[in-house]
Amino acid sequence: MRWIGWVGVALWALVAQAWAADAEPLPRLKLDASRVAVAGLSSGAYMATQVQVAYPERFPHAALIAGGPYGCAGGKLDAALSSCMKGTPAPDVAALAERARERAKSGEIGDLHALAKAHVYVLHGKDDAVVAPTVAEAAVGFYGRLRDGDPALKSMQVRDDGDRAFAHNLPIAAKGDDCDKSVSPYLGHCGFDAAGEVFAQLFGKPAHAAGEAKGELRRFDQNAYKPDGADAYLADEGYVYLPPACLAGKPCGLLVAFHGCKQNATAVGEAFVKDAGFNRWADVYGVAVLYPQTRASMAPLNPQACWDWWGYSGTDYDTRQGVQLRWLVRAVEALGLPPAR
Template sequence: MALFPREFSQRAAQAARVFIAMALLAGLAACSAELPPPLPAITVAPDRVAVAGMSSGAIMAGQAHFAWSDRLRGAALLAGPPYGCAGGSLETALGPCIEARPYLPDPARLAARVRERAAAGQLAPLSGLAGDVVYVLHGRDDTIVAPALANSVAGLYEALSDEAGGLHVEKDTGRAFPHLLPTLDRGVDCTLGGKPWLGRCGFDAAGTMMARLFGEPVGAAAAQAAGELRRFDQAPFAPAGADPGMAESGYLYLPPDCAAGAACGVLVAFHGCQQNAEKIGEAFVRDAGFNRWADVHGVVVLYPQVRSSYLPLNPKACWDWWGYTGEAYDTRDGAQLRWLAAALTALGVPMP
């Protein structure tokens, strides 16, 4: 019996030495690794800034739109739940907000909550929605996020139309595709779906989204984007004292004219769950279709990236729409929305 503790302590000491050595090596490797470059400032046309997203990225785009509608011209929302649906509850998020069961989220109730928050300064004034464009797209073959939720997403905006004169809401729910972002020729077979949640559906969803947000293009997009896709360091935009759950690097697509100094619009494109670069590489940021049309519209595309984690619980790298970053997650005080405001400010967008 006396030998076991000594043997154990010797093994523990040896294990500790190995652990320390590995930690030192890891630290040296981290120091020697090339850090992502900073986000470049561009010349921004402030009246041409919008958001778009798929799935959890769609509701994040909606959260950004309501938080900063006085700085945005609209939102394109693909296959996501309505703003405020979860109410800080993961159980609600996984039930009514995904499956539309046991009930479909009520737009009138959600609109009342938006009014309260806007009046309290937690969201932009409702007048910020005036003249905006909201494009709600959902495939009728979606078996992951119930297509009926598009009615709640569009219904929420429509319930606020009296306070937001000229708000234009378009609901596009008649197309046959599953839970993915449709493309002309990139991604998986459209009828099968799955990773990377881009599908060859013969429908250019990114092009349609950008036409709704920035107007009909003067010409057609080329087969390949002509600009530069850059990585950038996301760490500087984290709010003090809060962890927004962002990855080390994000991406920025810079069309040639924008790189040359032309005044350009900005589109923030939010990936869906399991669609970040950590999970699927650069498939979303390169192949979704936004970059090709960004060249035509004169728009830079910001692709922020969430990281997966188990503490807080977010293993699929979803955007926060149920509260894993804190209670204020879907207001101007939310960690991810504050991160976004800081990143847009650095890019050249005048934020409050």
């Protein structure tokens, strides 16, 4: 009965296209370039580290939830499915760090010295059976290798949070019976507010506790930001959350939140963009949240609507020439992020 699922996906895609016709462009905000970060779950975590390493001068801070080190797959799907998910063999963090340094020298990615003041938060559950804890630990090791191999990066802060008992999901503050499961929409009711911890690690301690989100969640036309008209394999529309401070025209920060595989709006509706917990903390910190959305496809092969962390969009997927990364730069510039100095 798998065809029934695909029919449902197709119907949702038609609805999304109709919505996209009414979606607005991204609003122009007064963004504070010193308060910009990326975060993601699973394939979104891999995307977050790719964005940070490719553009460290623009995205200095990153939170990786159930993801591995930059460059892990090396453009090979078999490596992605084995070493970079199951940890067999374990990712070679020394080689990956050296490869990143070489890419930085060639200009394929940014100057890694821009990570000198970076905050990196790596969160993963002990019960994760999809992305092995050893893979997430390799992400910690990758940043450690970069820092220890360059005195200019000695101030980079890397926090390893891997002792919590949860499965392959994003833990939320509410409690329930799915914390030890990996089931749609992949928001585990664990009694742990991962979104709040992400904000604290990347932006500092909050001024007060978060309440209900009081800002605006808007849809926007993702096709408007195609780099040179190229297909970035994204959905027609994405989401952006604007807290009251941003709506009032005050300077605000920016968090780009990448969903995981099978967690895009076509698959889970607005569960991730509304219920992950980022929006209510965005109000506390005065930080807009951009929620880009992927789309599933069979050609190229990406049936679970993952972010590209193994090369389905091209061989340069994790560099400054990667089409999804270039799309993101155009989108955040439209939001008002000034060019890095």
